Amino acid sequence: MGSVEIYATTGNFVISLLSLLILGITLLIVSQGKLAVKKSLFCIYAGLVLEFITVGISYKVNSLYTQGYTIDTWVFLELILVLIAMLFFAIAALRILVNNVPEAPVIGTLGGIGGVASVYFVYIYPNSYMIANMQQIFILTGFVFLSIAFASQLHRKHSSGYLGGTISCTVVSVILLLRLLGVFYDCDVLYSWYISPLFYNVMAVVFASINADYLARSLDTSRSEIVKYNRRLEDIIKSSPFPIIISRLGDDKIILANNNAVKLFGIDITELDRYHLKDFFADPESRTQLNERLETEKEVQDFEVLVKSYSGDSPFWLLTSATTIDYNYDVVLYAAFQDITARKNQEVLLKNQATRDPLTSLYNRRYFEEEVNKRIADARQNNGIYCVLMTDVDLFKRVNDTYGHKTGDKVLIELASACERALRDCDIVARYGGEEFVIFLADVDIEAARVVAERLRETIAGLHVPSDDGRIVTFTISIGISSSKVSDNIDTLIKTADEALYKAKQNGRNRVELFMPEDLQGFNPNNSALHKDESANRHPIFEKEGAEEISLLDGVAEHHIEGTTSNIEAPHSTPTTKTES
Secondary structure, rough: OOOOHHHOOOHHHHHHHHHHEEEEEEHHHHHOOOOOOOOHHHHHHHHHHHHHHHHHHHHHHHHHHHOOOOOOOHHHHHHHHHHHHHHHHHHHHHHHHOOOOOHHHHHHHHHHHHHHHHHHHHOOOHHHHHHHHHHHHHHHHHHHHHHHHHOOOOOOOOOOHHHHHHHHHHHHHHHHHHHHHHOOOOHHHOOOHHHHHHHHHHHHHHHOOOOOOOHHHEEEEEEEEEEEHHHHHHHHHHOOOEEEEEOOOOOOOEEEEOOHHHHHHOOOHHHHOOOOOOHHOOOOHHHHHHHHHHHHEEEEEEEEEEEEEOOOOOOOEEEEEEEEEEEOOOOEEEEEEEEOHHHHHHHHHHHHHHHEEOOOOOHHHHHHHHHHHHHHHHHHHOOOOOOOOOEEEEHHHEEEHHHOHHHHHHHHHHHHHHHHHOOOOOEEEOOOOOOOEEEEEEEHHHHHHHHHHHHHHHHHOOOEEEOOOOOOOEOEEEEEEEEOOOOHHHHHHHHHHHHHHHHHHHOOOEEEEOOOOOHHOOOHHHHHHOOHHHHHHHHHHOOOOOOOEEEEOOOOOEEEEEOOOOOOOOOOOOEEEOOOO
């Protein structure tokens, strides 16, 4: 391909060498990726380098010949290098044509024939005409191989590089063929020195284009795989028995929802892009918590969240599992849901059964004691004040005997409702047992507690409860009060409040009495509990011989009564529609 004129002047040599270096640098750049034919491109470059060297040897041979030196060795070396260059072109062509094709038979055959011919026409039967033809035939064969190899890849998508290689190698093959045949011998263009550097630069563009084509095909393959992946993912989501939603992390827009999710959240599938996942969270804080866990854990399992449908119906509970995935060239949130509303309702029911009185819906004794213990601990650290009130319906047995136990239950329910209405949210009221209720007042001293108790007593006295036979029942309560000045122990507070309640009963009922710190002198807590006659005032559900009372859900006797109980005053007259005070 090259002309000895490349070495005739320094300018020609420098331009040719720089062009060859540019091709080499281009090859190094494109070989950094995963280009499938980069080994073939290295073979092409190696062949061009050898061909460039043979041109220099040919120039040297001409110079030695004119000086009368023996040139057989130089001519043989030139033939061998041209032969090796052809073999490199052949290897590159084979690798482009067929991947992993056995190269040894082809290279062995071509190399053997060429080597034998070189030895024969240089040393055994010297023939300068055959040597000159062999020099051109070897390199022509190499370029023909390359033209065929590049042309074989033109059917592929994104093949601009192979097209350029086919055209350039074909042009060079034609030039070499015309030289071999001696056609247009006088045409200077066929023998110009600049053909080689021009071809090097063209091949640099071809190498870069082949790499660009490979990247474009890889991108198409990746896109095709992504499309297949998305389709498989969509099929899985649509066929899932669980509601599944995919939303973008950037703007939280929902981009995919299966039929179960559409039904669950009330989504209009035709206007999916107007919904945001956060709109379905009844508590926005839970959405923030989910995002924070995803940032740290990458995958969240069994996250309970309270949600709502798009129509804004009553909230319901879902168990959520979420992770981040790639979908349609974007990072999205993949969330699967399971409706656990029934389970959560059952949990609430069980919790209420454990902490609430079934008749009045007030807290029960167990909850009151546990919660007040916590409140007292906090108050102890902050020097807080508080009071405990013990209330009891006066002559409650007379209500049951006169109007029946159903009416007695109504009385207790109305009493509970009145207590809740009269107290603050921070206060605690509980049914302690039978007709006895206990109240915890936070941040209240004993005088303020007296005011609250008096107001509550007056409110209760004004209640009217209809009996089953249409009569109106009124009733009163007695209240005992103890405070943090007396003790910071819940058991002691309850017993001292009960002591004050007993005093209120003894002093005529329907009144409020206080247990003061000085009353502790001579007070025996072991003999203070429930001074009233339980057999006279207790509701039948609480009747149990020898027991103080039972927790409504415990089924376990609380404290055995030690000592004797005092009898409540017997009524002085037959009961009327109003209970006696």
